[in-house]
Amino acid sequence: MDATVKRKARSPKSTRPPPLQPVEPVHDSDGAHLELRIWLRLLACATRIEKALNARLRKEFNTTLARFDLLAQLARRPEGASMSVVSDLLMVSNGAITALVQKLEADGLIHREVDTADRRTFRLRLSQDGAREFDRMARRHEEWVIALIGELSPVAQSDLLQHLTLLKRRLDKHA
Amino acid sequence: MDATVKRKARSPKSTRPPPLQPVEPVHDSDGAHLELRIWLRLLACATRIEKALNARLRKEFNTTLARFDLLAQLARRPEGASMSVVSDLLMVSNGAITALVQKLEADGLIHREVDTADRRTFRLRLSQDGAREFDRMARRHEEWVIALIGELSPVAQSDLLQHLTLLKRRLDKHA
DNA sequence: CAATAACGTTTCATGTCTAAAATATTCTGT
DNA sequence: ACAGAATATTTTAGACATGAAACGTTATTG
Numbered sequence: 099m100d101a102t103v104k105r106k107a108r109s110p111k112s113t114r115p116p117p118l119q120p121v122e123p124v125h126d127s128d129g130a131h132l133e134l135r136i137w138l139r140l141l142a143c144a145t146r147i148e149k150a151l152n153a154r155l156r157k158e159f160n161t162t163l164a165r166f167d168l169l170a171q172l173a174r175r176p177e178g179a180s181m182s183v184v185s186d187l188l189m190v191s192n193g194a195i196t197a198l199v200q201k202l203e204a205d206g207l208i209h210r211e212v213d214t215a216d217r218r219t220f221r222l223r224l225s226q227d228g229a230r231e232f233d234r235m236a237r238r239h240e241e242w243v244i245a246l247i248g249e250l251s252p253v254a255q256s257d258l259l260q261h262l263t264l265l266k267r268r269l270d271k272h273a
Numbered sequence: 274m275d276a277t278v279k280r281k282a283r284s285p286k287s288t289r290p291p292p293l294q295p296v297e298p299v300h301d302s303d304g305a306h307l308e309l310r311i312w313l314r315l316l317a318c319a320t321r322i323e324k325a326l327n328a329r330l331r332k333e334f335n336t337t338l339a340r341f342d343l344l345a346q347l348a349r350r351p352e353g354a355s356m357s358v359v360s361d362l363l364m365v366s367n368g369a370i371t372a373l374v375q376k377l378e379a380d381g382l383i384h385r386e387v388d389t390a391d392r393r394t395f396r397l398r399l400s401q402d403g404a405r406e407f408d409r410m411a412r413r414h415e416e417w418v419i420a421l422i423g424e425l426s427p428v429a430q431s432d433l434l435q436h437l438t439l440l441k442r443r444l445d446k447h448a
Numbered sequence: 449c450a451a452t453a454a455c456g457t458t459t460c461a462t463g464t465c466t467a468a469a470a471t472a473t474t475c476t477g478t
Numbered sequence: 479a480c481a482g483a484a485t486a487t488t489t490t491a492g493a494c495a496t497g498a499a500a501c502g503t504t505a506t507t508g
Contacts, residue, residue, distance in 0.1 A: 132430045133422040134415060137322060139437035144319035145364060146444045147312060152466095164494065182456060189320065191496055196458055198494080218456045218503045240309060247308040249443045250436075255307045258436040261429055262314035268424045269321045327496095339464065357486060369465055371488060376463095393473045393486040 147246055154242055159235050164188075165207075166239065168198055169224065169232040172208060178223040180213070207231060322421055329417055334410050339363075340382075341414065343373055344399065344407040347383060353398040355388070382406060 152163050171187045172179065179187070185195045199222060202208045207228035213219040224232065250258065327338045346362045347354065354362070360370045374397060377383045382403035388394045399407065425433065 131415065131419055132427070132434060133419045136422055136430060136434050136437065137418050139434060139441055140315065140319050141323070142364075143437055143441050143444060144315050146441070146448070148316070149364075150444075150448070156466095162493070180456075190494090192457065193459080193497080194495055201493095216456085216504070220457080240306065243312050244306055244308045246444060246447060247311055247440070249447075250440060252307070254436055254439065255311060257432060258440070259307060259311050259314060261425075261433040261436065262311065262318055264429065265422070265425060265433070266314055266318050266321070269318060269325075269421060272421060272424075273321070273325070337463075355486075365464090366466055367487065368467080368489075372464075391474070391486085395487080 147243075150246060151239065151242055155235065155239070158238060159231075161235070164190075164194075164198055165202060166232075166235055168195075168202065169207065169228060170236070172222060172224045173229065173232050173236070176223075178211075178221040180219045180221060182219070184222060202228070322418075325421060326414065326417055330410065330414070333413060334406075336410070339365075339369075339373055340377060341407075341410055343370075343377065344382060344403060345411065347397055347399045348404065348407050348411070351398075353386075353396040355394045355396060357394070359397060377403070 148163065155161050155163060155166055167188055168184060171184055181195050181199065182192060184199075185192045188195070199208065199210060199220075203210050207225055209223045209225050210220045211223070213221050247255065323338065330336050330338060330341055342363055343359060346359055356370050356374065357367060359374075360367045363370070374383065374385060374395075378385050382400055384398045384400050385395045386398070388396050422430065
């Protein structure tokens with residue numbers, strides 16, 4: 099998950115004196131393209147946060163981010179949602195949802211009813227227990243995220259959010 | 274991989290007139306804490322880029338990001354590295370490295386020699402084939418990343434990198 | 449109305465990750 | 479030198495991801 103790329107060292111061969119400033123802006127220790135450096139940082143931040151949250155979810159609630167995220171999507175949809183819809187929301191393949199849902203249902207956190215109109219589809223809903231449990235987890239989860247990111251100044255946070263939002267829009271257009 | 278959290282709607286109860294500006298800066302549609310929104314965006318960007326790169330690596334080179342990243346770490350270390358070192362570099366457990374290395378060695382991309390000094394450790398090195406293959410992949414990989422992120426203006430890129438660098442530092446201190 | 453296309457879900461094979469237990473090797477203190 | 483501590487790796491069990499194939503249900507249409 100690092101995607102590091104080695105830059106070739108510039109072999110000093112020319113007889114001309116080298117330019118005073120390198121061609122690429124060097125705010126950092128490496129000559130790599132800005133884009134590459136951004137991607138590496140982005141990935142590093144995301145995996146660090148994800149691992150921290152996952153570890154705490156496991157320790158405090160004996161659950162995982164995948165389960166939490168599925169509950170979160172159902173929590174904001176009292177009318178329920180189908181497997182495919184959830185799969186789209188979580189950006190995860192249908193096959194992955196099947197296993198997740200089976201376990202969550204076995205644990206009594208969600209209900210799965212056949213849709214009366216279209217018997218191909220299931221309607222997933224949070225159970226009472228699921229809603230209660232999700233509320234507890236969501237509160238802690240929020241505290242954790244705030245602790246992790248909250249050390250940045252409000253200005254930095256606002257800037258960062260804007261840039262990420264812009265980046266996400268560009269990425270979505272790309273696909 | 275979404276980690277969405279629903280925010281409670283603010284119930285208007287006070288008799289005093291509300292402040293002209295909301296307490297939290299609202300550049301966005303939701304009342305959630307900035308930290309939560311940043312985390313969601315960060316995760317969305319990271320997974321989108323990761324999936325795009327993974328898909329292209331699979332299509333063009335029949336490989337994966339995990340394999341590519343391991344090769345990348347060895348490529349910048351001609352002296353080689355031990356399993357544990359690689360595991361630290363990739364921020365992945367030792368067990369994960371074992372399987373990866375076995376396959377890469379079977380494919381002839383890396384060598385694994387027992388260290389003469391300490392027979393507990395292996396020294397991993399890129400093979401000739403591995404180095405050649407990695408070079409081809411690294412060039413394409415860089416093009417892809419530049420295409421994905423390059424739509425941001427240079428200023429935005431530089432800002433984003435700075436903020437991510439700062440965030441990463443804070444996260445590392447946290448742990 | 450039947451053949452067929454489209455859809456929703458499950459199953460399967462495969463890949464990657466983790467955490468913890470097992471093994472093997474080296475180091476350390478008396 | 480030797481018992482234990484520390485270190486490096488492998489193994490195992492379990493979670494989650496994908497993509498492709500299979501299957502039942504619904505829609506379409508000649």
